[in-house]
Amino acid sequence: MKILVCITHVPDTTSKIKFTDNNTKFDKNGVQFIIGPYDDYALARAVELKEQLGASLTVLNVGEAETEPTLRKALAIGADDAIRVNAFPKDSFFVANQIAKIAKDSSYDLILMGRESIDFNGGMVHGMVGELLGMPSVSPVMKLEIDGETVKMAREIEGGKEYIEGKLPLIAGCQEPIAEWKIPNMRGIMSARTKPLNVVEPSDDTVTTSVISYLLPPAKGAVKIIDKDNVEELVQLLKNEAKVI
Amino acid sequence: MSILVYIEHAEGSVKKSSLEAVSYAEQLAGKINEAEVIAVALGTISEEELAKAGAAGANKVLHVNDEKLTLGIIQAHADAVGQVFEKIGASTLVLAKSSLGDAVAARLAIKLNAGLVSNVVEIPDTTSGYKIKRSIYTGKAFAETEVMTDKKILAVKKNAVELKIDGTPATVETLSLELDPANFATKITGTDKATGEVLLPEADIVVSGGRGMKGPENWHLIEDLAKALGAATGCSKPVSDTGWRPHHEHVGQTGVKVAPSLYLAVGISGAIQHLAGVNSSKYIVVINKDPEAPFFKAADYGIVGDAFEILPKLTQAIKSLK
Ligand SMILES: Cc1cc2nc3c(=O)[nH]c(=O)nc-3n(C[C@H](O)[C@H](O)[C@H](O)COP(=O)(O)OP(=O)(O)OC[C@H]3O[C@@H](n4cnc5c(N)ncnc54)[C@H](O)[C@@H]3O)c2cc1C
Ligand SMILES: Nc1ncnc2c1ncn2[C@@H]1O[C@H](COP(=O)(O)O)[C@@H](O)[C@H]1O
Numbered sequence: 132m133k134i135l136v137c138i139t140h141v142p143d144t145t146s147k148i149k150f151t152d153n154n155t156k157f158d159k160n161g162v163q164f165i166i167g168p169y170d171d172y173a174l175a176r177a178v179e180l181k182e183q184l185g186a187s188l189t190v191l192n193v194g195e196a197e198t199e200p201t202l203r204k205a206l207a208i209g210a211d212d213a214i215r216v217n218a219f220p221k222d223s224f225f226v227a228n229q230i231a232k233i234a235k236d237s238s239y240d241l242i243l244m245g246r247e248s249i250d251f252n253g254g255m256v257h258g259m260v261g262e263l264l265g266m267p268s269v270s271p272v273m274k275l276e277i278d279g280e281t282v283k284m285a286r287e288i289e290g291g292k293e294y295i296e297g298k299l300p301l302i303a304g305c306q307e308p309i310a311e312w313k314i315p316n317m318r319g320i321m322s323a324r325t326k327p328l329n330v331v332e333p334s335d336d337t338v339t340t341s342v343i344s345y346l347l348p349p350a351k352g353a354v355k356i357i358d359k360d361n362v363e364e365l366v367q368l369l370k371n372e373a374k375v376i
Numbered sequence: 377m378s379i380l381v382y383i384e385h386a387e388g389s390v391k392k393s394s395l396e397a398v399s400y401a402e403q404l405a406g407k408i409n410e411a412e413v414i415a416v417a418l419g420t421i422s423e424e425e426l427a428k429a430g431a432a433g434a435n436k437v438l439h440v441n442d443e444k445l446t447l448g449i450i451q452a453h454a455d456a457v458g459q460v461f462e463k464i465g466a467s468t469l470v471l472a473k474s475s476l477g478d479a480v481a482a483r484l485a486i487k488l489n490a491g492l493v494s495n496v497v498e499i500p501d502t503t504s505g506y507k508i509k510r511s512i513y514t515g516k517a518f519a520e521t522e523v524m525t526d527k528k529i530l531a532v533k534k535n536a537v538e539l540k541i542d543g544t545p546a547t548v549e550t551l552s553l554e555l556d557p558a559n560f561a562t563k564i565t566g567t568d569k570a571t572g573e574v575l576l577p578e579a580d581i582v583v584s585g586g587r588g589m590k591g592p593e594n595w596h597l598i599e600d601l602a603k604a605l606g607a608a609t610g611c612s613k614p615v616s617d618t619g620w621r622p623h624h625e626h627v628g629q630t631g632v633k634v635a636p637s638l639y640l641a642v643g644i645s646g647a648i649q650h651l652a653g654v655n656s657s658k659y660i661v662v663i664n665k666d667p668e669a670p671f672f673k674a675a676d677y678g679i680v681g682d683a684f685e686i687l688p689k690l691t692q693a694i695k696s697l698k
Pocket of ligand 2: 137138167168169191192194221223226242243245246247248251252253254255256374
């Protein structure tokens with residue numbers, strides 16, 4: 132059994148988002164990069180499945196050289212080898228094409244991704260790869276068990292969940308509580324240094340969208356504090372000033 | 377040419393978010409001189425209900441009244457919507473962001489060779505090219521995005537446009553499609569869903585509780601206020617992690633992103649990851665006993681004090697208003 136986990140290299144969730152170059156580039160100054168939190172869930176579940184089923188586990192990122200520490204971290208958490216497609220992830224279509232090409236060449240049985248990347252938040256790459264490969268794609272998946280060829284999943288829907296049964300090969304976009312995030316241990320970190328990290332060039336350059344410029348939301352005004360013994364005032368403000376009740 | 381809107385339904389009603397998508401399409405049609413807004417609904421649902429899409433701006437509703445499509449099987453829905461898109465020669469597909477909508481849109485982008493933009497927050501600017509504003513970094517920023525393809529798919533975020541229900545009912549036509557059984561191979565074997573509740577991602581008012589609520593036994597205070605307001609209930613991540621509340625109520629970076637007109641946060645500190653899920657709210661009210669709680673910086677209105685004292689009073693004040 133071969134498992135592929137696709138991971139993003141994204142700003143830490145506490146980062147302040149800023150742009151430079153006349154709002155055309157993300158400002159990396161002072162920003163710490165991490166494995167996308169949803170990708171981290173996918174990876175954690177993949178490591179459990181690898182142990183349970185004796186599977187091989189490859190991690191993949193489409194990104195420039197700066198993403199290698201993030202891939203190394205995934206190796207330290209438990210992946211066997213890593214692939215980096217050497218290109219800036221221009222849009223979700225571009226990324227999906229790269230992933231599909233690699234997946235086609237190596238025929239993985241299970242491809243796990245995050246439900247969405249936290250930079251561009253599309254939640255689209257898994258579905259696109261699914262369609263490109265003619266494989267089912269299920270997202271957001273909060274539980275995933277493998278029994279022979281059968282994959283049993285719980286998918287979150289508005290107001291609850293849905294139970295789904297599919298057959299391998301299959302793609303899932305993961306979220307909690309599929310598994311608990313894993314923190315690399317010392318042995319993992321040491322072994323990650325010598326695990327293979329293969330760099331390949333992009334196979335196709337097509338994009339369907341491109342960002343012209345970035346902008347930040349307007350700053351929030353000051354909060355109006357209401358006395359705790361006067362909740363009626365809050366109700367009046369919500370009714371007459373904000374007009375939301 | 378026309379704009380196709382994929383509308384979802386649950387418990388016999390068209391989802392409000394889908395009606396918003398119809399209103400969005402109507403405004404878009406006005407702007408790019410498209411002749412028609414056509415909605416498509418899949419599976420079992422009454423025609424009267426579907427006709428309501430007309431009031432939101434659809435000229436016509438196509439109903440693929442096939443029971444097999446009532447459950448949202450991702451591949452089957454993508455196939456059906458793709459067939460309809462091609463059949464009517466549409467130029468653009470509009471849909472509301474949702475757990476099913478996202479999954480269907482992604483597959484359709486490949487099937488139809490269409491440029492896909494998600495988290496759309498405005499009507500596109502078509503003065504030169506096709507530029508559209510979308511929310512990125514979990515609502516912390518926006519990207520003005522150019523779409524290069526002829527066909528387009530727009531996954532619209534809640535509140536991108538105002539929902540207008542002022543038109544006349546649409547005509548509903550039934551349509552049957554050739555459905556490939558292979559697309560039903562991934563089966564839905566069951567659902568586990570709260571019924572009769574206001575759905576969190578669709579709600580106009582959300583009342584959320586955090587660790588400051590001390591335990592699940594106190595949640596009736598949150599629920600009473602929500603009920604008085606006709607609101608949905610939400611919570612912070614530690615609250616769902618410890619099982620005080622179900623996971624689908626977890627709001628934030630790793631949970632549901634809400635965009636209500638009013639978000640009330642009670643006993644939530646306002647960690648940046650929580651704020652990432654609520655920053656699209658129009659108004660935020662924070663109730664917290666700690667005046668230094670970071671949430672106050674993101675709030676419009678705040679009360680500093682003990683939630684256990686304030687909540688019953690607030691619920692009472694709302695009730696006496698109505
Ligand atoms: C990668 C990552 C992703 C995350 N994603 C999310 C996410 O999606 N959503 C999320 O919520 N969190 C998320 N978190 C966790 C987040 O960092 C915070 O830990 C969490 O939001 C805190 O929850 P809380 O405010 O309920 O609890 P606390 O931080 O413990 O705050 C409790 C608050 O209640 C107040 N309080 C206590 N008693 C009372 C009382 N009697 N009356 C009024 N107020 C009272 C306190 O003053 C305090 O401000 C994430 C963290 C990481 C690292
Ligand atoms: N540049 C990338 N490299 C590898 N995987 C990615 C990349 N971008 C997105 N993905 C995967 O696709 C998932 C959904 O991403 P998105 O559609 O961008 O929200 C992510 O959680 C990742 O698993």
